[in-house]
Amino acid sequence: MFLALTVWASIASYPAAPTVRVIPAEVVLPGLYSEQRLIVLEEDSGKVRDVSGEAKFEVKGPFVVAGGVVRAESPGNGSIIVRYGRQQREVRVSVSEATVSNFSATVQPVLAKGGCAARACHGAEGGQAGFALTLFNVDTTADARAISADGRRINAEAPERSLVLLKPTATVSHGGGKRFSPDSAAARALTEWISKGAEVENGDAPFLTDLSIHLPVERFTTANEQCRVLVTATFSNGAKKDVTGLALFSTTDDGVATVSEDGVVTALRRGDAYLVARYGRYITSVPLLVDIPLKQKPPVIARYQPANEIDRVLAARWERMGIAPSSVADDWTFVRRVYLDLIGTLPKPEEVSAYVNSRSPRKKEELVDSLLRRPEFIFYWTQWWGDMLRIERNTMREAGVRAFSQYIRTSLLNNKPLDQMAREMLTATGRTFTDGPANYFRPTERVEDAVVQFSRVFMGVRMDCAQCHNHPHESWTQNDFYNLAMFFRQTRLRAGPDRDEVTVENLPQVAQLNIPRRAVRTPAVPILPGTREPVESDKNLREVLAEWVTSPDNEYFARAFANRLWARMMGRGVFEPLDDYRRTNPPSDPALMDALTRLLRERGFDMRAFLREIALSRAYSLTSDTNPSNEKDNRFFSHYYPRRVPAEVLADMIAQATNRPDQYNGYPEGTRAIALEEPNTFSR
Template identity: 35%
Template structure:
């Protein structure tokens, strides 16, 4: 859950949030309250904190001796020759704090003919059967069962389940490569593999089948280019003998089986850990499990694609190992089969932060405080009364306060004078003698709404422009509920001169323009990119 809390005006709107999470301006659900409470502040010197409410664990350096550790999954099950499984070992230090031991323990298999385990905890099947994996750290050890099934003399390969993830992981179908709108070098794939049935023919049949060799799979162009054994503008994508190479060779050796219409598709991903605190230079092995439409589960840690979105804070390897390299917060995006998840990396700026001077007013403040503690940061100090009145006037009615107003506000000793000022500016006192700014407030925000709706005389004519502008201003003055405001716009009918909202359909006359404007203004989602790009991850 994302909470955007304006901090540069202390308690400005935050003390109006009740324990039930409702913004209370004595006019609940109205345009004035909605606009004031949820607009984004961007004044000089302001701070906007984005708080992600969740729970994580504090990590320490791996050289600390663990008091205990656990292994996930508790039972390693692998189906087929190409199955891979990632073990994840989580330990605790002498202070009870969690940390990753996946690469600090030793692994052995009781029946070495069933499976093998690498130093990084990757389990590879060798033959059908059962056995046990022993995970040892110092004098402590944990034993988990391992079961391998359907291990055949020749691997069964699915184009959708096995080959497409390799192409996506290697970057072949990225927007900068063969997934571009017109492909690259005469070879075009669907962006990020969203249409396997369309990708089969370009790989197998196009260019007189020159990209695959069924007689000599190792000589296939799709392999040699990706391994840079012949010239390739995209460089080396994988090496000989790698898992990606093994999958493609197995597929070629099996006669390049085509995708099947009822192939199960990925419907969700499970990622661990979702969030965690790190010290600089500390690492964490991710574990990714895909859920398919036929209700089966498969470990895809080895074939998922990883991207660190802020490499100044965290980096990630191609097999999903995160390393914190700086202080701050970053996200690592994990993609597989058209699904995506994010693991949040937090590296605190300080070990301890003193928040004794900050008193929370509501449950939002409590969550914000928890995030400050995790980040090791402190809130900004409250602004002065002079700064407050200036910012309040500019943000609400777009003008500076008069000298007399400023002097009276600075001289006032009322403890709630800031709350009273907000009520007066928004016309919420109920006293006509004090609610003097309703006209200025409605005019100022009618201008902002006019910009959002792109109200202009070129599209609607002079009469239509004023009709819509006057309707917006009247709606603000009457404190129309937000849902009614939106509904009257997107369902408007009739004369554009008599019914102001009807001009919305004159401004955006094409269905595509109307969809884009509606999505951006009322949903906060930009869909214009879809005109040129096939997928949001391409942008």
């Protein structure tokens, strides 16, 4: 009995043998020209390793495997036997009838991958060597016609002998050099499109509904560790297609990890980044963590006591990154910092002494609450709004500046929620000299200007590029831009009763708008970002847009304003620039961005309540002095980031220190710089 127990204990404690799995476990190829990458993984004690390069493949059926990629040679079903070490797995393979071969889903990604429609190539004005494409493939119909119309580039009898294939594969001379090989996914995609008639795009063609990246290794733990990725496109007809071979790859930090042209990630040093994949005009990204063990992990939690949820989220990030935060600043430093950040004003010597000498256990909360009630808070944050909304007399005139600034001041005095202010501005009507919010539209005399301002201010994204062509670094298209512009086409700006005044008014009908530079007349339709169906409503379209952008489940508005307010207090945003959120420019800490966005929503878009949470966080109180673990940190807020004070605050600081107030043109003597209503104001 004793011997049996001893043997059983010995077996139970013996480590389990590594297991092997294959991704995907089953392959369905959407048509004969499609392919599927197989990734072979070894899992050992929780550690996942890509061993695809060492695996052996045995084909059973009308398929071929090259470099771990399965391709169909003819219709039929079968399987692939994958062997690694002493283990093997069987992957069933079939060919689906749900194919995708239209131009935008098949050829456009090829042109993007090869850089064919870039400004330096056939996307240039007038094209290259007699062949012109629209810049970044903005016009699908025009590009399809450019390739197929005259018959020179298409060989319907022998698709593989088409000039549009022979040139980029350098089978014949090509000024742009070799863009892809004859046996590549790009060549097969072009061949498929040509063999099926090289049709120009039509409205019934399958469209992409989802683009996803699968990175099997969630955490890299050694330098130079590698892993293949899968990029899968899902289409409206149900087809799922491996588009890894047609995707363009990059990482947001090449110092942490790199990715090869064919989608192999290589870890370099400890840190985190995003892996970005672009397929045609679509972009997606996934987090990438390189967690190489430290020889000695800094004591993070032991030295850092979180004060709220912001601190807890940051502490988790520092722990994962092996960063020890700086120490907490002393009272002298904190009181100066919070005065400048909340009210743009230096504390008086007696105010500093009162705070430093206070024995109240809640003195920090009491100080912050008192500052949020000060009149300087209203002036200082009115200027913050003014910078964002471009309040200045050259555009709005003196009376308009005064009316708009007074509206913002009154809103801040009444602690009006941010979402309510946004709705009031977006739906404003009336005279700009008397109705403050109407001035929101003064810088937007062109409908394109209205889209740019709306997207930057209320969405935190830059759609500027999409006025002329598809955005090169995000999924915004020219169609998206002008479809959004339609929400401002039920509004008119006309001359007001006073000189240089403008009246903003609603129109009973939506004015038509055609998307410019199209081969075929293409009317824009009011479609909200991220949706596909046109809006039908009895309301003015600006009301629909305002309700959409400020709705509780809208991802743009809360994130944009949470990031702006955080940056104002902490010296930089979770993503930078503050109006340029995109998948290729993601937050430095997604968990922090999510927490801040959630906090702003939970506080009912109350700006004071949100700023209070930041000011009372332990992270806000950290000193600028660094330690060896965080001296290079400029993204994770493990120490205070020194920064310049705004020009108006600096002017007031000098006036206060010298006891010589400035005199500003058009303002009463003693007016402070933070109380000025617009930036083009001179002192005497």
